[in-house]
Amino acid sequence: MNILVVGGAGYVGSHAVQAIQAAGHSVWVYDNLSMGHRGAVPEDRLIVGDLIDQPLLQSVLVKHQIDAVMHFAACALVGESVKNPAKYYQNNVVATLSLLEAMRATDVKRFIFSSTTATYGIPQTIPITEQEPQLPINPYGFTKLVIERALADYAHAYGFAYAALRYFNAAGAAADGSIGEDHTPESHLIPIVLQVALGQRQQITVFGNDYNTPDGTCIRDYVHVEDLASAHLKALDHLQPGQGIQLNLGTGRGTSVREVIEACRRVTGHPIPEVLGERRPGDPDALVADASQAHTVIGWQPQYMDIERIVETAWGWHRAHPQGYNAPVTD
Numbered sequence: 001m002n003i004l005v006v007g008g009a010g011y012v013g014s015h016a017v018q019a020i021q022a023a024g025h026s027v028w029v030y031d032n033l034s035m036g037h038r039g040a041v042p043e044d045r046l047i048v049g050d051l052i053d054q055p056l057l058q059s060v061l062v063k064h065q066i067d068a069v070m071h072f073a074a075c076a077l078v079g080e081s082v083k084n085p086a087k088y089y090q091n092n093v094v095a096t097l098s099l100l101e102a103m104r105a106t107d108v109k110r111f112i113f114s115s116t117t118a119t120y121g122i123p124q125t126i127p128i129t130e131q132e133p134q135l136p137i138n139p140y141g142f143t144k145l146v147i148e149r150a151l152a153d154y155a156h157a158y159g160f161a162y163a164a165l166r167y168f169n170a171a172g173a174a175a176d177g178s179i180g181e182d183h184t185p186e187s188h189l190i191p192i193v194l195q196v197a198l199g200q201r202q203q204i205t206v207f208g209n210d211y212n213t214p215d216g217t218c219i220r221d222y223v224h225v226e227d228l229a230s231a232h233l234k235a236l237d238h239l240q241p242g243q244g245i246q247l248n249l250g251t252g253r254g255t256s257v258r259e260v261i262e263a264c265r266r267v268t269g270h271p272i273p274e275v276l277g278e279r280r281p282g283d284p285d286a287l288v289a290d291a292s293q294a295h296t297v298i299g300w301q302p303q304y305m306d307i308e309r310i311v312e313t314a315w316g317w318h319r320a321h322p323q324g325y326n327a328p329v330t331d
């Protein structure tokens with residue numbers, strides 16, 4: 001297949017690009033490099049462009065005879081979405097609808113969408129199944145839900161074949177150390193803790209220890225980025241015209257903030273000083289997937305079930321690339 005990976009220079013997208021190539025498909029990356037990194041993708045596969053550039057997008061879809069689109073290009077920070085919702089509605093809704101229009105115009109109808117656990121809001125039941133009501137509590141989650149709904153309508157009306165993959169907490173890096181996580185500014189727990197181990201930060205601030213969890217810190221389901229990538233390939237094999245599949249992608253195991261920090265201490269051998277901070281607004285106590293549907297429907301099973309192994313891959317990347325993709329060239 002010829003696959004266009006939109007946002008393929010970003011964190012999850014770049015790992016999907018590697019998985020697609022390893023599976024023997026032809027891959028093209030479409031990315032405006034606003035958040036993605038040139039160094040994360042093969043140079044000869046990269047097309048630099050904006051999602052709202054309809055003429056360019058349509059010409060790419062036709063020229064490369066694209067069979068399927070995977071869409072990773074989105075803003076994904078809850079706090080930022082509350083402060084600057086316009087950015088989220090523009091990037092995550094308007095630009096995605098523009099992409100869908102370009103696909104409709106060129107008759108490309110296979111689509112894999114990066115959705116999120118944030119579409120569930122505060123879940124009533126843990127672990128979370130796909131039947132959990134989707135009641136997002138922030139603009140980020142809502143923008144993703146809007147596109148899930150649009151896709152259901154596009155499938156019904158135009159014969160789109162799609163999968164909406166609801167990620168839990170993407171984590172880790174490529175096992176071979178070639179690519180990894182590099183956000184500026186960084187806000188995610190594991191990379192921040194590892195930056196402490198690298199001496200780039202003094203300490204980690206734990207955002208609240210009075211949650212309704214055994215150790216009082218928030219519980220999340222950390223799923224390895226290469227496992228997320230493999231789920232996209234499996235989903236591709238199960239797309240049906242006029243139908244959509246919605247799947248949670250997580251391990252089904254919850255890990256608290258304190259347990260993540262302890263795993264990082266074991267992996268890095270660094271004491272990693274921590275301080276207690278305020279709760280971060282909008283953080284639910286626990287988000288853990290029931291990912292059994294992904295196993296049943298597309299045969300997906302995460303290979304990384306242990307937080308320490310996930311952290312090991314992240315540490316391999318951060319230690320080798322302490323400045324991320326922008327490492328100064330040395331000779």
Ligand code: UDP
Pocket residue numbers: 078169187188189190192204205206207208218219220257280283
């Ligand atoms: N967290 C923390 N300190 C930090 C960053 C994150 O305690 O410096 C907590 C955060 O409150 C949440 C968990 O770590 O409970 C995971 O946060 P992250 O931002 O990595 O992912 P999110 O769950 O927001 O997608």
